[in-house]
Amino acid sequence: MIIGVLGPTGSYSEKAAEKWIAKQGDIKGVSLQYYDDIPDTVSAVLDKTIDLGIIPVENSLEGSVGITLDLLNENDLTIVGEMVVTIKHCLLSKGKLSDIKIILSHPQALAQCRQFLKKRFANAEIRTTGSTSHAAKLANEFEEMAAIASRESAQTYGLDVLIPDIQDRKENHTRFIVIKAGPSEKKPAEPGPLSSLPEKGSYKTSIIAYLKKDRPGALYELLGEFAKRNVNLTRIESRPSKRALGDYIFYIDFEGHTNDEVIKDALDNITSSVGMLKNLGSYPQYDLSGNAKE
Amino acid sequence: MIIGVLGPTGSYSEKAAEKWIAKQGDIKGVSLQYYDDIPDTVSAVLDKTIDLGIIPVENSLEGSVGITLDLLNENDLTIVGEMVVTIKHCLLSKGKLSDIKIILSHPQALAQCRQFLKKRFANAEIRTTGSTSHAAKLANEFEEMAAIASRESAQTYGLDVLIPDIQDRKENHTRFIVIKAGPSEKKPAEPGPLSSLPEKGSYKTSIIAYLKKDRPGALYELLGEFAKRNVNLTRIESRPSKRALGDYIFYIDFEGHTNDEVIKDALDNITSSVGMLKNLGSYPQYDLSGNAKE
Known part of the structure; x- marks a missing residue:
């Protein structure tokens, strides 16, 4: 099994992959493959060069990773897992603080x-x-360069930690998703190939909905299908449809599995009233206390 | 009157300011002041160095400008107008296409x-x-540098348009907001100092809501206050609260003015059920056909 992550070694998505692999009991012969950016990782998943990809989807300070949301919408992908990694950025360099003229990192x-x-x-x-790890690798070239990356990247690329913990707030977490190739049709999604099966209620499902235009209250009605069934929404995010300003698609995460009767029922009702509904899959929910709810 | 925009001259926010000023009939003695970035523009509004600031808030391809949403939440600001500018990015350089090794622009x-x-x-x-205009200015230094900026910036900074219209989709629009200093309390917001008064129904109001935790369906209830009064939502966007992953605040735009009875009524009902409600102001709605609805 090959899992694709952002490279080179030392990236936060590599950390997410290691954490995710450690949670899968029966996994053997896993190797990581490193990619330059998120689109390249997704392309490798889609053409089945790799079995799974692990990419960031949202951060607790800066919010959604736009390119990840766009790629989920534009391609046939299924989410089979999620993982949260604590982010502690450091300023890394070969040079001294007074030398730094150039700072490199991921946007x-x-x-x-x-x-x-x-x-x-x-x-x-x-x-x-x-x-971030690519930034650390490049920062090794000149003393006037510094990278914003993890502490581990300093060791890997021969840099010093000039200033630790430089993110704007101490608490900083990124949620990663584990994706595999395949259509995310209206049929119930299978749980991930490696996921142990948690109790009912500890799954999460992700969907994308495009509402019919000129229907005020359409989003309210959609949310009502969840509210009246006591389905807990964990996230709702809008992204431009890219067709026109003011035209949006909605990314919605909620607790439950598409195999649950109540979820099936809610999605059936939603399907009939929206312009487009894409099921991205059901997967074990990650508990912020540090472990998947199992 | 001094209006702050992103500088140097040639930026898209300068275009937005010129369009907005042209729409105000009775304006005299307006001058533009240029700032390095969005936080600097907002700081100048807050300390009253300038009367108004014009900053980007969302783009039809890339979505929300996160820093603008954060600054609206963290400071006492009122939105007094909006303006939409068509964005046509060009690749600009002093050098030839084959010379380009470095590309500069706004994220x-x-x-x-x-x-x-x-x-x-x-x-x-x-x-x-x-x-983008700062990128164009810098690109004048070396032939191996290119900027992504407007066609007008090429003229201003002595660059050639190497490739026009390089954004990923032809249709590309950015919405700018006009902000002034002042608390955005629950009291009805005044219309902008320069805004002519459009008909009832052609105003838009922006609010920020932080929902009480552990109340599934809270967002649904909030939207219900608008839906049952036939108030049309034009936008709903979530941003991290920055307190914890999975904790969000919501930015909501809807048609109507806080002086309208129906809007007052909806907001009164919402106030009692949310953790925080911030009124960012009511302002003339920009019509995408190219003119404010007047």
Whole structure:
């Protein structure tokens, strides 16, 4: 089994993969494959070069990873798991603090350290990279470069931790999803190939809905199908449909499995009233206390 | 009157400001002040160095501008107007296409041209700037640099348009908001100082709501207060509360003015059931056909 993550080694998505693998009891012969960015990881999943991909979907400071949401909408993918990783960004460099003229990192990490950068490095040149670990690798080239990446990346790429814990708030977590190729049709999604089966109620399901236009209250009606069945929504996020300003699609996560009668019933009712409904799959819910609810 | 926009000259927010000023009939002695980034523009509004600020809030391809939403939540600001600008990004440089090794732009513009960059400049170094016009200004320094910015910026900064219309979809619009300092309390917001008064129903109101935790269906109930009064929601967006993963605040735009009885009534009912409700103000709604509804 090959799992694709953002590379090179030392990325937070590699951490997510290691945590996820450790939770699968019966897994053997797993290897990681590293990709330059999220679209490349997803492409490898889609053409079945790899079995699974693990990519970031939202962060507790900076919110959704737009490209991940877009790729879930544009391709036939199924979510088979999720994993949360605590993010502690550090400023890493070969040089001294006074040498730093250029700072490199992934756009999400840069945004999570926005106040730090503005306060301490207002005049530095900011370069974006496909991953934080790639930034750390590049920062090894010149003493005037620093990367925003994990502490582990310092060791891997021969850098010093100049300043630890530089994200704008101490609590910083990123949620990753585990994806596999395959249509996410209206039929009930299978649980992930490696997932142990938690109790009923500890699954989460993700859907994408595009509401019919010119129907005020359409979102209210959709949410009503969940509310009247006491289905707990864990997340609702809008993204531009990219057709026109003011036209959105909705990403909705809720507790339950598409095999549950109550969920089937809710989705059947929703299907008849929305313009498009895409089922992204049901998967074991990650408990923020640090473990999947099992 | 001084209006703050992203600078230097040539930015899309300068375009938004010019369009907005042209729509105000009785305006005299307006001057623009240019700022390095969105937080600096907002700071100048807050300390009353300037009367109004015009900043981007959402784009039809890449969605919300996270920093703008965060600043609206964290500060006492009132929205007094909105303006939509058509975005046509170009690749600008002093050099030839074959010279380009470095590409500069604002993170939102880079994201709007993501596919173009990946296809044509997979190995280029990507640098972020506070505005697209700042990227154009910097690109004047070296022939190996290109900026993603407006066609007008090419003229202003002595660059050639190497490739026009490079955003990932032809239709690309950004919505800007006009902000002034002041608390956005529950009292009815005043219309903007310069806004002519459109007919009832052509106003839009923006609020931020933080729902009480552990109340499934809270968002559904909130939307119900609008739905049962036939109030049309134009946008709903979630942002992390930054307290914990899975904890969100909601940004909601709807048609109507806080002086309308029906809106007052809806907001009164919502206030009693949510953890926090912030009124960002009522302002003339921009019609996508190109003019404010007047």
